[in-house]
Amino acid sequence: MSFGMHPEPAAVIAHLSDTHLLAGGALLAGLVDTESHLRDTAERLRVAAADADVIVVSGDVADLGEREAYALAREILEPVAAAIGAPIVWAAGNHDERPQMRTALGLGGDPLDPVDSVVDVGDLRIVSLDSSMPGWHHGGFDEGQAEWLAAALAEPPALGSVLVMHHPPLPYRSKLMRLLEFRDEGRLAQLLDAGDVRAILSGHLHVNGSGTFAEIPVILAGATSYADDLGGPPPALHGIDATQSFNIVEIYADSVAHTVVPALSHESRETLPAHIVEQVVQLDPAARMERFSRKPL
Numbered sequence: 001m002s003f004g005m006h007p008e009p010a011a012v013i014a015h016l017s018d019t020h021l022l023a024g025g026a027l028l029a030g031l032v033d034t035e036s037h038l039r040d041t042a043e044r045l046r047v048a049a050a051d052a053d054v055i056v057v058s059g060d061v062a063d064l065g066e067r068e069a070y071a072l073a074r075e076i077l078e079p080v081a082a083a084i085g086a087p088i089v090w091a092a093g094n095h096d097e098r099p100q101m102r103t104a105l106g107l108g109g110d111p112l113d114p115v116d117s118v119v120d121v122g123d124l125r126i127v128s129l130d131s132s133m134p135g136w137h138h139g140g141f142d143e144g145q146a147e148w149l150a151a152a153l154a155e156p157p158a159l160g161s162v163l164v165m166h167h168p169p170l171p172y173r174s175k176l177m178r179l180l181e182f183r184d185e186g187r188l189a190q191l192l193d194a195g196d197v198r199a200i201l202s203g204h205l206h207v208n209g210s211g212t213f214a215e216i217p218v219i220l221a222g223a224t225s226y227a228d229d230l231g232g233p234p235p236a237l238h239g240i241d242a243t244q245s246f247n248i249v250e251i252y253a254d255s256v257a258h259t260v261v262p263a264l265s266h267e268s269r270e271t272l273p274a275h276i277v278e279q280v281v282q283l284d285p286a287a288r289m290e291r292f293s294r295k296p297l
């Protein structure tokens with residue numbers, strides 16, 4: 001049942017990124033409990049994205065590419081995916097290592113091949129492009145991937161495609177991070193020109209952000225591990241063990257919307273008690289508007 005002028009979304013994507021797990025749940029930089037943060041994320045995702053059709057993890061799954069770190073990611077996220085009935089799409093980031101990632105996540109294929117994938121979820125296609133460059137932290141893709149991408153984007157289903165790539169094809173606010181940007185934008189734009197890509201989902205920068213690339217919305221999920229802090233004193237790069245988040249991306253026939261959800265468990269208070277919400281739900285549409293939208297005279 002929809003309360004407003006819009007229908008329910010045609011497809012829902014739970015989008016998280018940059019989990020940066022270490023083997024055995026070791027603390028990142030000796031400080032950040034990325035395992036605990038992902039466990040919190042999983043529980044919150046189970047509630048906030050219970051209607052998700054797919055879970056997208058847009059790279060930097062492991063911090064050092066360890067097999068055990070990928071196994072841990074699976075152990076934490078697969079039960080949630082099973083509970084909500086959504087497949088997981090794993091994308092590779094610059095901290096990931098293809099052979100370990102392929103093996104430990106059960107992705108199959110040649111160990112050294114890019115971790116590219118395509119899956120249709122109802123009328124939506126999720127195309128995941130491996131933007132990592134082995135041996136480097138900046139992003140790009142090769143000619144074989146370009147051919148693969150052209151084929152994956154051809155003849156899209158009714159809702160079009162969503163492209164997942166770790167490195168966002170955008171200008172970066174952090175000057176130093178521009179060294180680690182996606183460096184094949186021209187070729188990507190040519191390939192996207194012919195397709196029906198509704199949105200590009202990325203991570204890498206550990207910030208919530210958005211922009212456009214070739215007139216396509218680009219949506220960044222903040223990391224679940226730690227956030228980049230652009231408010232820290234320059235010129236150092238600063239991170240904070242706070243404000244971790246994930247996104248819920250909704251695909252409609254004529255629109256794409258995304259919402260940022262706090263990833264870590266925390267105290268929250270009811271801004272509207274449950275019994276009032278239940279009353280509003282029971283009303284007919286006109287009475288509901290009177291009850292919830294009308295301002296007192």
Ligand SMILES: [Fe+2]
Nearest residue numbers: 018060204206
């Ligand atoms: Fe990252």
Ligand SMILES: [Fe+2]
Nearest residue numbers: 060093094204
């Ligand atoms: Fe990254």
